[in-house]
Structure formats: C-alpha cells, structure tokens
Amino acid sequence: MEQELKSLWSETRELSLGSSIDRLDSAPSPLHFLRDYVSANKPCIISSSATRHWPAISNALWSNDAYLRHTVASTTVSVHLTPHGRADSVVPLPNKSLCFASACVRPMPFSDALDLITSSGSPTSPVVAYAQQQNNCFHEEYSALASDVDPHIPWATEALGCLPEAVNLWIGNGRSETSFHKDHYENIYAVITGEKHFLLLPPTELHRLYVRPYPAASYSSLSPITDGLRLELEQPERLVPWCSVDPYPPTNEAMDEQMSAFPLYFQGPKPFQCTIKAGEILYLPSMWFHHVSQTPDHNGRTIAVNYWYDMQFDIKYAYFNFLCSIEYPPTSEEMKNHDAHSPASDP
Amino acid sequence: MEQELKSLWSETRELSLGSSIDRLDSAPSPLHFLRDYVSANKPCIISSSATRHWPAISNALWSNDAYLRHTVASTTVSVHLTPHGRADSVVPLPNKSLCFASACVRPMPFSDALDLITSSGSPTSPVVAYAQQQNNCFHEEYSALASDVDPHIPWATEALGCLPEAVNLWIGNGRSETSFHKDHYENIYAVITGEKHFLLLPPTELHRLYVRPYPAASYSSLSPITDGLRLELEQPERLVPWCSVDPYPPTNEAMDEQMSAFPLYFQGPKPFQCTIKAGEILYLPSMWFHHVSQTPDHNGRTIAVNYWYDMQFDIKYAYFNFLCSIEYPPTSEEMKNHDAHSPASDP
Numbered sequence: 001m002e003q004e005l006k007s008l009w010s011e012t013r014e015l016s017l018g019s020s021i022d023r024l025d026s027a028p029s030p031l032h033f034l035r036d037y038v039s040a041n042k043p044c045i046i047s048s049s050a051t052r053h054w055p056a057i058s059n060a061l062w063s064n065d066a067y068l069r070h071t072v073a074s075t076t077v078s079v080h081l082t083p084h085g086r087a088d089s090v091v092p093l094p095n096k097s098l099c100f101a102s103a104c105v106r107p108m109p110f111s112d113a114l115d116l117i118t119s120s121g122s123p124t125s126p127v128v129a130y131a132q133q134q135n136n137c138f139h140e141e142y143s144a145l146a147s148d149v150d151p152h153i154p155w156a157t158e159a160l161g162c163l164p165e166a167v168n169l170w171i172g173n174g175r176s177e178t179s180f181h182k183d184h185y186e187n188i189y190a191v192i193t194g195e196k197h198f199l200l201l202p203p204t205e206l207h208r209l210y211v212r213p214y215p216a217a218s219y220s221s222l223s224p225i226t227d228g229l230r231l232e233l234e235q236p237e238r239l240v241p242w243c244s245v246d247p248y249p250p251t252n253e254a255m256d257e258q259m260s261a262f263p264l265y266f267q268g269p270k271p272f273q274c275t276i277k278a279g280e281i282l283y284l285p286s287m288w289f290h291h292v293s294q295t296p297d298h299n300g301r302t303i304a305v306n307y308w309y310d311m312q313f314d315i316k317y318a319y320f321n322f323l324c325s326i327e328y329p330p331t332s333e334e335m336k337n338h339d340a341h342s343p344a345s346d347p
Numbered sequence: 348m349e350q351e352l353k354s355l356w357s358e359t360r361e362l363s364l365g366s367s368i369d370r371l372d373s374a375p376s377p378l379h380f381l382r383d384y385v386s387a388n389k390p391c392i393i394s395s396s397a398t399r400h401w402p403a404i405s406n407a408l409w410s411n412d413a414y415l416r417h418t419v420a421s422t423t424v425s426v427h428l429t430p431h432g433r434a435d436s437v438v439p440l441p442n443k444s445l446c447f448a449s450a451c452v453r454p455m456p457f458s459d460a461l462d463l464i465t466s467s468g469s470p471t472s473p474v475v476a477y478a479q480q481q482n483n484c485f486h487e488e489y490s491a492l493a494s495d496v497d498p499h500i501p502w503a504t505e506a507l508g509c510l511p512e513a514v515n516l517w518i519g520n521g522r523s524e525t526s527f528h529k530d531h532y533e534n535i536y537a538v539i540t541g542e543k544h545f546l547l548l549p550p551t552e553l554h555r556l557y558v559r560p561y562p563a564a565s566y567s568s569l570s571p572i573t574d575g576l577r578l579e580l581e582q583p584e585r586l587v588p589w590c591s592v593d594p595y596p597p598t599n600e601a602m603d604e605q606m607s608a609f610p611l612y613f614q615g616p617k618p619f620q621c622t623i624k625a626g627e628i629l630y631l632p633s634m635w636f637h638h639v640s641q642t643p644d645h646n647g648r649t650i651a652v653n654y655w656y657d658m659q660f661d662i663k664y665a666y667f668n669f670l671c672s673i674e675y676p677p678t679s680e681e682m683k684n685h686d687a688h689s690p691a692s693d694p
Binding site: 032158202 | 351352354355358359362363377378379381382385386387388389505506507508549550551659660661662663664665666667668669670672673
C-alpha cells in the first residue's frame with residue numbers, strides 16, 4: 001500500500017496543488033473561487049485588498065489597545081488556559097504516557113483576558129492564555145466588535161450558497177499553537193493583527209500524521225491561575241483519535257523521537273507552509289490538516305476572525321473516508337489478521 | 348478491502364448522489380451547476396425548456412428526413428460499422444477468447460449513411476451503422492447543421508470557464524449500444540431525436556466493472572458491406588484495459604455467465620438508470636462510467652449532440668487514480684506476492 005499512497009500524495013500535488021499556495025491579488029469572483037479552489041479542494045491566499053474596507057483593517061482598530069478595552073469593555077469572554085500554549089494536542093502525562101489534553105476554559109472580563117494574553121506571552125509565565133471559543137463567539141461574546149469586519153465574506157457566501165455557520169474570534173500570543181487537525185468546514189481565515197503561520201497537508205496525506213487514539217485529559221486551574229494548571233485524565237476513559245505528529249518539538253531530543261516515530265511526515269514531501277499577515281485571508285479547504293502558530297503585534301497579540309461555511313459531503317468526502325479506512329502503516333495485529341484471512345496463506 | 352470498498356460505494360450514494368438522478372426544470376445558473384453538480388461530481392438531467400430555442404428542437408428539424416438530406420447533402424461522413432451494434436466493446440473472437448473490438452470506420456456520402464443507419468436497425472441486417480466520430484465532428488463533418496443547436500452550452504461554459512473542447516454528433520439506430528466506459532471530460536449530452544438510455548456508475552464503483560486488459564481487434568468490411576464484417580486481432584498484440592461487464596447480454600446463458608463472473612456488478616447497488624428524451628440534456632460528470640443504448644424516432648434514428656468540456660485534474664481525479672491502483676478482487680498471483688512480502692507471514 002505504501003507505493004499506492006505515495007503516488008496519491010505526489011499526483012495530488014503535481015496535478016492540482018503545485019509547490020506553493022496560490023496568492024490572489026484581489027477577492028476572487030464567486031465562480032473563480034468555486035471552480036478553482038472549493039471544487040478542487042485547494043487553498044489560496046487573498047491579498048489585503050480584499051479587506052481594506054474593514055474598519056478593523058483600514059483603521060487598525062484591533063491593534064489599538066484602548067479601542068479594544070473601551071469597545072468590548074467588561075464583557076465576559078472565554079479564555080483557554082494551558083501551561084505551554086498547546087490546547088487540543090497530544091502531550092505527556094506526569095507518567096510520560098501520552099494523552100489528548102484540552103485547555104482549561106475560564107470566563108473572565110475582557111480587560112483581564114487582554115492583560116493575561118499579553119503577560120502570558122512571556123516564556124516564564126506558568127500559563128498561556130488564548131481567547132477563543134469555536135461556537136460562533138464573534139457574534140456572541142464579541143458582538144461589540146461586529147461592525148469592524150464584514151459579517152460574512154460576500155464572494156464565499158455567493159459561491160457556497162449559504163451564510164457562514166459560525167464566525168469565531170481568536171486572540172492569542174506568540175506561544176499559542178494549534179496542533180495538526182482538520183475541520184468539517186470550508187474555512188475563510190482572516191488575520192487582523194499580527195501574523196499566523198500555517199503548516200498545511202491535503203486530506204490525501206492523512207496517513208503522514210499518524211492519527212491514533214489518545215485518552216482524553218483536561219487542564220484544571222489551581223487558584224490563583226498564576227500557580228499553574230493540573231492535567232488529569234477523564235474518568236471513565238474516553239479515547240480521542242488525534243494526529244500524533246508535532247512538527248516543532250521543543251528539544252533536539254524530542255525532534256529525534258518524532259523523526260524516528262513518524263517517518264512518513266518527516267521524510268515525505270514538505271507540508272505547504274504560509275504566513276498570513278494582517279489583512280490577508282487564507283482559504284483553508286474542508287478536511288485539510290493544519291497546524292497554526294503565530295507572531296504577535298506590538299501589543300503582544302495576534303487577532304484573527306474565521307468564517308466557517310458548511311462543506312458539501314460529496315464524493316471528495318466519501319473518498320477521504322475511504323482513505324481513512326485504510327490502516328497504514330499496518331499494526332502488526334492487523335497484518336496477522338490479514339494473513340489469517342488470505343486464501344494464499346493456506347498452501 | 349471488500350468492506351472498505353462497499354462502504355465507499357454506499358457512503359457516496361447516501362451522502363451525495365441519492366437514489367435517482369436530479370431533474371432540473373430549467374437550465375441551472377452557472378454557480379448552481381458548478382456547486383451542486385460539477386464540484387460534487389454528480390449527474391443531473393435538465394428539462395427540454397433549456398433547449399427549446401434550438402431550431403433542431405423547436406422545429407424538430409432533425410426528425411425531418413428531407414431537411415437532413417437537403418442540408419448535409421453529399422458531405423462525406425464517418426460511419427462506424429459492427430455486426431451487432433457494439434463498437435469499442437469486449438466481444439468473443441471465433442476461438443471464443445475475448446477481445447476489445449473497434450468498429451470498421453467507413454467514410455460515405457451522408458445520404459448513404461442515413462439509409463444505412465435506418466436499414467441496419469433491422470435485426471436481420473449483417474451490419475449495424477452508427478455515424479459518429481469523437482473528434483469534434485459536429486463542427487467538421489456536420490457544419491451545415493451547426494446553426495440548428497447552440498454552439499456551446501452557455502451556463503456550462505460560464506461555470507467551467509472554457510468553451511467545449513469538442514462537439515460531437517451521434518446518429519444511430521435501436522441496435523447501437525455503447526459499452527461501459529468513462530471519459531476524461533465533463534460531458535453535456537443533448538438528445539435531439541429519439542431517446543438515449545443510460546446506465547451510470549460513479550467513479551467510486553470502478554471495481555464493480557472488472558476493468559481488465561483485452562487484446563485489441565478491429566472489424567474490417569468485406570465487399571460489398573452487406574456481406575458483413577471480419578474481426579481480426581491487431582498485430583503485434585496491443586492490450587486495452589476495458590470494462591468486462593455486459594449489463595444486457597443477448598441470451599439467458601450469457602446472463603448466467605455474466606452474473607457468475609461479475610458478482611460485484613450484478614449483486615451490488617443498482618446502477619443509476621435514466622432515459623433522456625428529445626430536447627433533454629444529461630450532465631454526465633467526468634470519470635463516471637456509462638453504458639448507452641437508444642430508442643429511435645419514426646425515421647429509425649436517434650440523434651444526439653454532446654459537448655465535451657475539459658475536466659479539472661484535481662484531488663477527485665487523484666483519489667480516483669488511487670482507487671484504480673487498488674487491485675480488487677485480488678488476483679491469486681497478487682495475493683501470493685502480498686503474502687510473500689508480509690512480515691506476519693514469517694512465523
């Protein structure tokens with residue numbers, strides 16, 4: 001199966017994706033966007049000319065600390081806390097075994113959240129704060145900022161034939177990192193201040209990320225928050241399938257371990273890599289695996305808004321699920337089973 | 348692999364295709380067509396309201412024998428001759444072994460072609476004539492008829508962003524049949540007189556058609572044509588991969604053989620089945636397998652025009668090729684190889 005998979009990887013890149021992500025000088029027409037990107041399941045980056053009419057961009061409102069504090073005022077927002085900036089990712093438990101760790105989610109007044117996001121960007125902070133909630137939070141918690149950006153992306157709405165299912169706001173610092181995962185949405189991702197760095201792998205390359213089941217765990221906060229966080233396994237045990245690869249392990253030793261455990265990732269074709277700057281938009285197609293890190297603005301923050309549009313569960317999705325059903329590399333257990341059922345194994 | 352493939356077949360149908368082909372009451376908008384059909388790789392049928400402005404439809408010009416003879420006059424056209432109406436299909440050689448047989452292609456004056464097509468619809472005729480040439484023949488051999496239909500399909504041209512690569516005319520009788528195959532084109536298929544009957548299988552179900560290599564052969568005509576045709580293997584041997592399944596074998600005995608040889612086809616989910624009447628259009632998505640038979644008009648002829656648009660070689664095409672690379676059912680040779688390379692086979 002290895003040869004067939006490698007052909008799939010290289011053919012998808014050679015026929016359709018090319019070696020780097022397309023950059024468009026202006027917002028595409030709905031037909032152009034639908035034909036060349038959504039239908040082809042191919043990412044693109046749209047230049048900041050597409051958002052220059054947004055007050056958040058033209059007036060750089062969200063780089064203005066006083067404006068943000070004044071506008072959102074004492075609204076309570078959800079802040080995700082982790083010890084190192086990695087929420088929803090595979091991390092070691094105290095006993096060294098790996099788990100899938102969710103952040104500790106704490107509601108707090110917006111001003112406190114801003115302070116904590118900025119201060120926790122320092123490597124000595126025992127917690128890293130990331131204001132985000134993937135539940136249409138922009139139109140809920142942050143409604144005071146609603147008129148600073150478009151409520152939807154007109155060319156995407158027309159192309160996809162529907163309004164966004166959710167619009168989310170993300171306020172993080174330089175330590176916040178999102179591990180490789182995929183979403184069941186067409187994603188229009190607009191960076192407002194700072195920069196976001198994406199590693200992207202097409203759905204065809206899912207085996208390179210070694211999706212495996214990890215026991216779910218979550219961080220809970222000690223009191224006060226600055227005392228740090230405690231990681232505990234969920235009881236009863238719940239297994240979450242998640243990408244095993246960490247593309248940026250913290251030490252050389254950890255990198256050696258990653259490279260030896262996950263050769264299909266580290267030895268295969270390079271992930272697509274791009275930086276989205278303030279005002280730019282990334283179209284991140286449904287089911288693409290993405291890893292996100294960020295560079296903050298002068299306030300120590302990166303702010304982005306993303307628009308999730310419903311995807312079509314069409315033949316591409318069925319093909320993807322078929323690919324998921326192919327276990328590779330095979331576990332030795334599976335190879336034994338296969339062998340036991342193979343008529344040719346009975347001489 | 349059988350379970351994974353069967354899940355792919357059922358999931359594609361359940362999520363996207365449904366149980367019958369969508370019928371649209373009027374020509375779709377380019378965005379609607381692109382989003383819901385081309386991008387999803389899903390067929391649809393468009394009602395005759397989309398072609399009612401074509402003189403060939405509104406004035407039923409092509410059901411008018413005198414009009415056709417007068418208009419095309421003595422132009423020389425290409426006629427495909429076979430003993431039974433099946434060109435480009437798997438048929439037995441005199442020694443019973445199977446080959447891939449191409450028609451005998453004969454240029455003749457259009458009036459003679461029309462006569463032969465009508466007369467060879469009779470089951471006693473030793474040849475069956477089918478006027479067709481998949482080389483943009485409509486704009487070459489049949490240019491006199493060009494103004495009777497649209498030169499391209501405006502909503503498809505706008506959706507796909509290009510003019511048709513080829514427009515082909517097909518004039519057959521009730522015996523002409525096209526065996527299961529696929530094309531690397533988006534196909535807009537308009538029936539002008541008579542009816543076309545399609546069996547359709549999505550690309551995900553390719554294994555159900557048992558694509559296998561057959562030695563190429565071709566018919567050559569004896570003189571006079573009415574003496575019949577001779578089938579001869581090409582020398583040196585050339586193998587053509589082709590679908591093995593004949594959905595309508597001529598005898599009960601042949602049907603029993605088909606059902607026993609090709610259980611994935613005959614026992615699996617039913618192919619999509621549709622009849623396209625005069626004035627209606629079938630959107631036949633790229634890489635879909637199709638089998639075509641026809642019912643003639645009162646002149647004993649079925650006439651259709653199809654517009655081939657370039658397809659996108661995107662992730663869907665890469666997935667399809669990956670699926671093709673999975674040999675199923677495995678040959679015993681392949682199983683032995685697999686077994687020999689499987690570590691688990693060394694106890």
